[in-house]
Amino acid sequence: MATPQAMPLDHLVINTRFATDRAAQLFAALGFTLTPRGRHAMGSVNHLMVFQDDYLELIGLPTDGGKLREEVLNNPAGIDGLVFSTGDADAVHRDLTARGEALQPLHAFSRPVEIDGASFEAGFRTVRFQADQFAAGRVYFCQHLTPQLIWREPWQTHANTVTGLAGLLVVSERPQDDALRYAQVAGGAVGAPGEHGELRISGARYAIVVTSPEDYARRYGDLACDALGRSSFFGAIGLRLRDPRAIARALASAGDGVRHREVEGRSAVHLTGFNSLLDFIDGNDSF
Template sequence: MTARGFDHVVWTVRDLAAAARFLERAGFRVTPRARHPWGTENHLVQLDGFFIELLGIGDAALIPEAVGNTFSFGAFNRDFLKAREGASMVVMESRDPAADRHDFERAGLHVYAPFSFGREARLPDGEIRKVGFDLTFVRNDSDPAHGFFTCRNRYPENFWSAEYQTHPNGVTGLESVVIVCDEPAEQHIFYAALTGQREMRATSLGITIETPRGRLHLMPPSAFAALYGSEAPAIAPGGSAIAALGLRTRDRARVAGVLEEASLDFVEAPEGLVMPAGDHFGLALVFV
């Protein structure tokens, strides 16, 4: 089984323009708005090999419904927004979609039909280049409220931009993805298959899986509140929530200064400087 690092997280919001302005106030460089042919729109925050996809619904009339074994990215995120804003999908990097599919099927997971697409991307200097992606969607039966897939970037040289990866707040990369759930042990089989990492560390605070890019923390709400100094997202019995992103920064004091100047709320917590989810479009950002 191939070990996979985090590729990106989809952060779904009702007001895409307002969320993009929020991230810019927090000191991030945000890419121009891009449009998908299936009705969604996005902005990206590029880090070191990982990115945040800030997603909104652009034209609901263009969203196709899922049919048979197809997965509808647009319909899934439209339906997610009926319940809440926040991180809707976790995405792992892929070098070989066929190998991903084989690994998931061997683990007994439901894998959807392959999906590929391309579009044009605008670079900071205005140049237009082609980008393309191969996606392998997989279902977590223990957490149907969230989406999961691997993503192979066919033209990384056209996608990544050193300018877009340079942020005024000094953030450089992903440290962790934090998922709150009632029973972390019940999730370990799925996440071992998704990440390709069989080894994990279990403590009284939950389960940690190290990946080639970032670590995954699975923890109960009580552990989240203790470590991150803010209330955990509300979850139904047996449910989960993608609660926080841990982000590496060159200087945490610099981040604090940016947030204070922008009048954005944050708290100091054992795991870092935390912008709570409740005030910030449903996802906590943790600067470490």
């Protein structure tokens, strides 16, 4: 019997708090194309880096005295969100509720999007867990009501040749328990342990990899993110690219906003001031 795949990945999130402008400049220097700044009515701002089927989101807080979104304000800067894709948020909410999961109410919202001088409303419906369900960060499901306003060709081409999300690395003091938990909510299965004991939940084009703090430190050394006292945290985002030379060129001129080196034949990049780590994956290599 084939191993069940986890449900599709919609996007991953980095919390930039009040430094969204600085983060956007840093990602642009790394060769990403960023969408214009968006603003949510609940008190957050964002930029997206849109790929073929998914995207990376920078989410932060406004600095003009406006309303502040509590779930962003209450969390530290760093990799902060794991978001699965669904075409039916109601069905996901019903299924998870029936399984006894602790959920927030189904949330519908929109934000303005400007395209070619015209204004549109991008609509979303999300299913979110209660804040205490995952020590590593926010986990939720997103239904796009207007995907044509997000996945636009001008935003999907990046100078660094990144084409999509390769995965998310979760660092946990209890890898087996956390791997089973993520597999449970994602609808996938935990594979056999890897060479260093890491556990993998595979989706169609990505993987959630759960590993111990010791293996994480062995792999990334001084590029590793700070656990900030958490028993589990999101330790790295995997990004798939076509040409490793493109990210090498970007890193050569990125300045003091990053620390980087080659890790297992790939470019690993720590974002200074944002407690985040990017791991650039060549082609179809596994994360």
